[in-house]
Amino acid sequence: MKKGILLPLAVLLAVCFLWDRAVLLSRSDIFPTPYQVLLGIVELIQHGLLLKYVVASLFRVSVGFVLAVLIGVPVGLLLGWFKPAFLALNPLIQLLRPISPIAWIPIAILWFKVDDRAPIFLIFLSSLFPITVATIAAVQNIQPVYVRAAQNFGVTRVDLFRRVIFPACLPQIITSLRISLGIAWLVVVAAEMIAVNSGLGYLIIDARNAGKRYDLVVAGMLMIGLIGLILDLLVRSLERFEQVRWGYSQRG
Amino acid sequence: MVSAPVISVRDLGLTFPGKKGAEPIDVLRSINLEITTGEFVCIVGPSGCGKTTFLNIVTGFLRQSTGEVLVQGAPVKGPDPRRIFVFQENGVFPWLTVEQNIAFGIARCPSKEQREIVRRYVRMVGLTGFEKAYPRELSGGMRQRVEIARALAPDPEIIYMDEPFGALDFITRLKMRADLTRIWEKEKKTILFVTHDIEESVQLADRVVVLSPRPGSVRKQVKIDLPRPRDLDSPEYLELRDEIFHTIGMSLRVGAGEEMSAIFP
Ligand SMILES: Nc1ncnc2c1ncn2[C@@H]1O[C@H](COP(=O)(O)OP(=O)(O)OP(=O)(O)O)[C@@H](O)[C@H]1O
Numbered sequence: 330m331k332k333g334i335l336l337p338l339a340v341l342l343a344v345c346f347l348w349d350r351a352v353l354l355s356r357s358d359i360f361p362t363p364y365q366v367l368l369g370i371v372e373l374i375q376h377g378l379l380l381k382y383v384v385a386s387l388f389r390v391s392v393g394f395v396l397a398v399l400i401g402v403p404v405g406l407l408l409g410w411f412k413p414a415f416l417a418l419n420p421l422i423q424l425l426r427p428i429s430p431i432a433w434i435p436i437a438i439l440w441f442k443v444d445d446r447a448p449i450f451l452i453f454l455s456s457l458f459p460i461t462v463a464t465i466a467a468v469q470n471i472q473p474v475y476v477r478a479a480q481n482f483g484v485t486r487v488d489l490f491r492r493v494i495f496p497a498c499l500p501q502i503i504t505s506l507r508i509s510l511g512i513a514w515l516v517v518v519a520a521e522m523i524a525v526n527s528g529l530g531y532l533i534i535d536a537r538n539a540g541k542r543y544d545l546v547v548a549g550m551l552m553i554g555l556i557g558l559i560l561d562l563l564v565r566s567l568e569r570f571e572q573v574r575w576g577y578s579q580r581g
Numbered sequence: 582m583v584s585a586p587v588i589s590v591r592d593l594g595l596t597f598p599g600k601k602g603a604e605p606i607d608v609l610r611s612i613n614l615e616i617t618t619g620e621f622v623c624i625v626g627p628s629g630c631g632k633t634t635f636l637n638i639v640t641g642f643l644r645q646s647t648g649e650v651l652v653q654g655a656p657v658k659g660p661d662p663r664r665i666f667v668f669q670e671n672g673v674f675p676w677l678t679v680e681q682n683i684a685f686g687i688a689r690c691p692s693k694e695q696r697e698i699v700r701r702y703v704r705m706v707g708l709t710g711f712e713k714a715y716p717r718e719l720s721g722g723m724r725q726r727v728e729i730a731r732a733l734a735p736d737p738e739i740i741y742m743d744e745p746f747g748a749l750d751f752i753t754r755l756k757m758r759a760d761l762t763r764i765w766e767k768e769k770k771t772i773l774f775v776t777h778d779i780e781e782s783v784q785l786a787d788r789v790v791v792l793s794p795r796p797g798s799v800r801k802q803v804k805i806d807l808p809r810p811r812d813l814d815s816p817e818y819l820e821l822r823d824e825i826f827h828t829i830g831m832s833l834r835v836g837a838g839e840e841m842s843a844i845f846p
C-alpha cells in the first residue's frame with residue numbers, strides 16, 4: 330500500500346525538480362517554475378476565481394453530460410432493439426459522429442451567442458454519440474439466452490427493457506459514460522476558450538492574453554488535469570456495484 | 582398409464598434455409614412423440630442431431646416447417662410461463678442475486694407469498710445461505726441449481742431441460758441427477774430432458790427417446806421401468822443402458838464409419 334503511493338510521489342517530485350532546473354537554466358522570465366505556479370494557484374484562490382471558474386466548468390459539463398445520458402441511453406436501447414429504427418437512423422448517426430465537437434463551435438455561437446448554452450450544447454453533442462453508439466452495440470450483443478429466459482416467464486415488453494435489456498447492457502453503458510465524460514472534459518476547456526468568458530478554459534486563454542501570466546496558465550492546466558482525474562475516479566467507482574461487476578473481466 | 586398426452590408431436594419436421602447458395606439443412610424429420618402428464622422423458626442423440634432445435638420448437642421459440650405440436654391440447658404459439666425452459670448455456674441473470682433470480686418469474690405474486698416461495702425453492706435446491714450471493718460468486722453447479730429453482734418457482738406444469746448438467750464435472754452431475762429426481766418425485770412435473778449422455782438418461786427417465794443423427798427422427802423408445810433411487814449396478818439397469826448404446830451404435834455403423842467418439846462425445 331505504502332509503496333503504491335511512494336513511487337508515484339517520488340516521480341512527481343523528480344519531475345518538479347527537473348522542471349525547476351530547466352526553467353532556471355534557460356533563464357526564461359516567462360515560463361514559470363513550479364513554485365511560481367503554486368503561488369499562482371494561491372492567488373487564484375484568494376481572488377475567489379478558482380472556485381468560480383471550476384464551478385462554471387463543472388456546471389456546463391454536468392448539464393450537457395446529464396442531458397446526453399438521459400437521451401443517449403434510452404435512444405440507444407430502442408435503436409439496439411428495433412431493427413428498422415436502427416437501419417433508418419444509423420447512417421445519420423455514423424455521419425454525424427466523426428464530426429469533432431470543436432467543429433460545431435461556430436454554429437453553437439450562432440445559435441446560442443456567448444452564453445452558457447453554447448458550451449453545454451457542445452458537451453451534449455460530444456457525449457451523445459459515444460453513449461448512444463455504445464448502448465446500441467450493447468443491446469445488439471446481449472446474450473440471447475437472457476432475452477429468451479425472460480420471454481419464457483411471460484414478461485411484458487416494458488419489463489423486458491426494464492428488468493433484462495437495461496441491466497444486461499449496464500456494464501457497457503457505464504464504460505461508455507467513462508469515455509464520454511473524459512471527452513466532455515476535454516471539450517469544455519476548448520469551448521470555454523472561444524465561446525464564453527468564464528471557466529477554466531477561459532482562465533487559461535485570458536491569463537495569456539491579458540499579460541502573459543504563464544504561471545496562471547499552468548495553474549489552470551493543473552486544475553483541469555486534477556478535476557479530470559477526479560471525474561474519472563467517480564465514474565469508475567460505478568463499476569464496483571454488484572449489479573454490474575459481472576460485466577467486467579476479473580481485474581483487481 | 583391412462584391419462585391423455587400433455588405433449589403430442591405429430592410428423593414434425595424442420596428445415597433451415599441454407600445460407601446463400603448452400604443447400605437447405607434438414608434438421609428434424611417426421612418426429613412422432615407423445616408424453617403423458619407427470620412423465621419424465623429423456624431425449625438422447627448425437628451432438629448436432631437437432632435436440633436443442635426440437636426443444637425450441639416444442640417451447641415455441643422456433644417454428645416448425647411441417648407437422649404439428651400440441652401442448653396441453655393446443656398448438657404451440659410461443660413461449661408460455663406454464664412451461665419453463667432450462668437452457669443449455671446457463672441463463673441465470675448475473676445482475677440479480679440468487680433470490681432475485683428465483684423470484685424473477687413470480688414478480689406478480691404478493692411480496693409475502695413471493696418470499697415464501699423463494700425460501701422454499703432455495704431450500705429445495707440446497708442453496709440456503711447463498712440467497713444474497715450473485716451468480717459470479719457461485720460454482721457452475723450452484724448456478725445450474727439457481728436456474729432450476731427459478732424454473733420451478735412459478736409452478737409450471739412442464740419443464741424443458743436442455744443438457745442442463747452438460748457443463749458440470751462428473752461428481753456434481755451425479756449429485757444434480759439425484760437432486761433432480763428427488764425434486765421431480767416431490768413436485769410431479771412433466772419433464773422433457775435433453776442430453777447426449779446415455780447413462781444420464783437411463784438414471785433419470787421413465788422413458789428414453791433415442792434420436793438418429795441429423796436429420797433427427799425417433800430411432801427407438803425405451804421404457805425404463807426401474808424403481809428409484811436406481812441401482813446403477815443392477816442387471817436390469819445395465820441391460821437397458823446397453824440396449825440404448827446398441828441402438829446408437831447401429832445407427833453409427835450405418836453412417837460413413839466415423840469414429841464413435843467423434844460423433845458421440
Ligand atoms: N439457426 C440455424 N440456422 C441453420 N442451421 C442451424 C441453426 N441452428 C441449428 N442449426 C443446425 O441444426 C443442427 C442441429 O442443431 P441443434 O443445436 O439442435 O443440435 P443439438 O442436438 O442440440 O446438438 P448438441 O448436443 O451439440 O447441443 C446442427 O447441425 C446445426 O448446424
Ligand SMILES: [Mg+2]
Pocket residue numbers: 632633634669743
Ligand atoms: Mg443442443
